[in-house]
Amino acid sequence: MSDKKKVLIIDDDPAICESVKAILDANGFDASFALSGKEGLEAFRKTNPDIVLCDMMMEDIDSGGQVTKIMKTERPGTPVFLLSTIGDATAANVGLAEYGFSGVFQKPVNFDLLLAVIGRYAKA
Numbered sequence: 001m002s003d004k005k006k007v008l009i010i011d012d013d014p015a016i017c018e019s020v021k022a023i024l025d026a027n028g029f030d031a032s033f034a035l036s037g038k039e040g041l042e043a044f045r046k047t048n049p050d051i052v053l054c055d056m057m058m059e060d061i062d063s064g065g066q067v068t069k070i071m072k073t074e075r076p077g078t079p080v081f082l083l084s085t086i087g088d089a090t091a092a093n094v095g096l097a098e099y100g101f102s103g104v105f106q107k108p109v110n111f112d113l114l115l116a117v118i119g120r121y122a123k124a
Contacts, residue, residue: 005122008049009033010040010067011083012058016107020053023111029122037063044071051118052080053105065099072100079121081105 007029009017017033024031032047034040037058044052052071056064068080079102096104102121105114 004028004030005051005118006047006049007031007051007053007118008040008043008047009053009083010037010043010058010064011053011055012036013055016055016083016109020109020111020114023115024118027115029118037067040067041070045074048075049078051121052078053083053118054080054101055083068099068101076100079118081118083107083109 007024009020009024009031011017011020011033012035014035017035021031021033032043032049034043040052040054043049052068054064054068056062058064064082068082071078071080080100082096082099082101082104084104085107103117105117
């Protein structure tokens with residue numbers, strides 16, 4: 001039985017999903033991804049991830065926020081991080097706490113920062 005921490009990536013950009021998954025897998029995580037909010041919720045319920053990375057703008061402008069609210073209602077202890085092309089601006093204008101995000105990662109993702117931050121959450 002594996003003790004790798006499971007990370008779910010929810011983003012409608014396959015290139016983002018595949019690159020983030022490759023980095024996480026190469027660094028000892030068990031990563032999977034979903035390409036829509038609906039698929040993301042299904043994967044969340046099926047795989048029971050330890051950490052979630054979720055884009056805000058997918059099918060609808062705030063679909064990531066709505067998906068995150070549902071995930072945080074179902075499993076409040078799961079850290080969910082926002083993936084955004086406008087990271088700091090989004091963080092300033094979107095109520096991160098309102099949606100339940102634990103933090104924000106700017107796209108393109110700084111993999112060193114990503115690994116450092118989720119590594120801390122994975123040890124908690």
